Amino acid sequence: MERELLLLGLLRQEGMHGYQLHDFIESFMQTCVDLKKSTAYYLLDKLAQAGLVDQTEEREGNRPVRRVYHLTPAGEAMYQQLLRENLSGYQPARFAGNVGLTFLDDLPAGEAIYHLQQRRTQLAAALSQAQQAPRHKGSLQLIIEHQIMHLQAELTWLDSLVSRLETSDHGALTGSG
Amino acid sequence: MERELLLLGLLRQEGMHGYQLHDFIESFMQTCVDLKKSTAYYLLDKLAQAGLVDQTEEREGNRPVRRVYHLTPAGEAMYQQLLRENLSGYQPARFAGNVGLTFLDDLPAGEAIYHLQQRRTQLAAALSQAQQAPRHKGSLQLIIEHQIMHLQAELTWLDSLVSRLETSDHGALTGSG
DNA sequence: TTTTCCATGTAACTCGTTACATGATTTC
DNA sequence: GAAATCATGTAACGAGTTACATGGAAAA
Known part of the structure; x- marks a missing residue:
């Protein structure tokens, strides 16, 4: 609805x-x-x-x-x-991109990093697009703010994942983080 | 796919x-x-x-x-x-709950706060459920971590929105935040 | 003994997308 | 004169859900 x-x-x-x-x-x-x-x-x-x-x-x-x-x-x-x-009501968001993460360790670390960096590029582009969106009056502006917050969190998380993979001592993924 | x-x-x-x-x-x-x-x-x-x-x-x-x-x-x-x-690839998440936020100022602040607190309860429940999810080996664990990160960010954001509404000097929503 | 779990499926339906079709009007 | 924009729609399709139907086995 x-x-x-x-x-x-x-x-x-x-x-x-x-x-x-x-x-x-x-x-x-x-x-x-x-x-x-x-x-x-x-x-x-x-x-x-x-x-x-x-x-x-x-x-x-x-x-x-x-x-x-x-x-x-x-x-x-x-x-x-x-x-x-x-x-x-709270309606959970669906992250289609997470399915791939489920199977990340089916790829060699090097290739995983490569693909995630492709993803990062697109994510960063989406973020800067949101940041450049025209400012709106009233609460319409809220969803833009929300979007920016969300994309920033995603970017940070993705970066931390990539750096964990880079220093991969092969327990990095499941390590307490 | x-x-x-x-x-x-x-x-x-x-x-x-x-x-x-x-x-x-x-x-x-x-x-x-x-x-x-x-x-x-x-x-x-x-x-x-x-x-x-x-x-x-x-x-x-x-x-x-x-x-x-x-x-x-x-x-x-x-x-x-x-x-x-x-x-x-990066596939943008869809936030069904954001549509309501677009029209938040169609409600009196008090009622808006009330409804958002209902939402908060459900969000917090989802978070604690994710936090209690059993730990998994390998990259399956990644998506749980991601989910927790996401829900925490949402909760923080929602709280900040509610507190902006509570101190509502009627410019709070669109104020530089 | 009644409910829950195991195990599969079908039929009807809703939602939304794609691709197509039309035709005027404005801009380059 | 060609391309983009304004303005509407239809037909066919695909993905996924709901509700329904079946029936044995285990648990309460």
Whole structure:
């Protein structure tokens, strides 16, 4: 339900059409959320069918019609509920990259280090991208801060893992650390 | 492909049947991976059809047949490739709980704090569960360490957020922190 | 004896992605 | 005139979950 919450929350601030919504998320929340264009349309349709938003059609010149969505009272109620549910629950993050770590010692230390350094490069890039993200008013800024905190922690951890591998006395991985 | 990598990596260490595999993951990796029983069977079937594992049927007494899976040479090759791909890439984590934070200032500070403290309780529980996880040999231990690091960072961050809200002079959220 | 554990699977479904299709308009 | 942007959508697919179905064995 996070995606629904996201759309409802944004539409609550101001009416928007699908393209605009996707654009906003891509430009300002790209570090933390990823919502494909078709998914946005699909979701808006679903929200509309559920009576949580309604459409008003706009047109400028000869362009394709823009369906601008606004919250209905039911949508507002649902938003209030979803927001509280989201805030008061902890949803564990999933780390796809950890599966490889499970089997790290199936590789010779040298090669493990090499691959992890590739990973490090991408991680560092993600961090500096997050750090350069434009500052936002209100709590939108929070998720950027969170993202930066998270990426910094990941980077530090990865570095400590690599240096443990480098000084590998073959007990380094499981050593008390 | 992480789930496939996970299964291949475990099966490489020793032949196992679906139930056993699911059991192992649930008991020893529950803090980081979640793989439903049906998904395990489904995936094993897919791997078998792709020729990456083969089955040998075992039976004990009158119990249902156990299909024990082993890596084939093709499976071993695939494993080697997937492992390197996984290690050398960075796959961003997704934080479903962040969507709510985006709209945190739609709630009065008091209520926001209340909900975040609910979240904190669950987070702290997850942390202590991870801390009590049995110690493992080899790099399996790495993902538990990583999980603990991650949960600690989350907890610290959440606490700092709550205390910013508590001393809320209404600029606290976006203040230079 | 009833519940839990062992062991497997199928069918229906949801969610989201990919790839495709359309067509106007603005920018280079 | 070509390319990018604005604006919408559909069809097909894939991954994974839920709920259901089966049945023997062990434990309570």
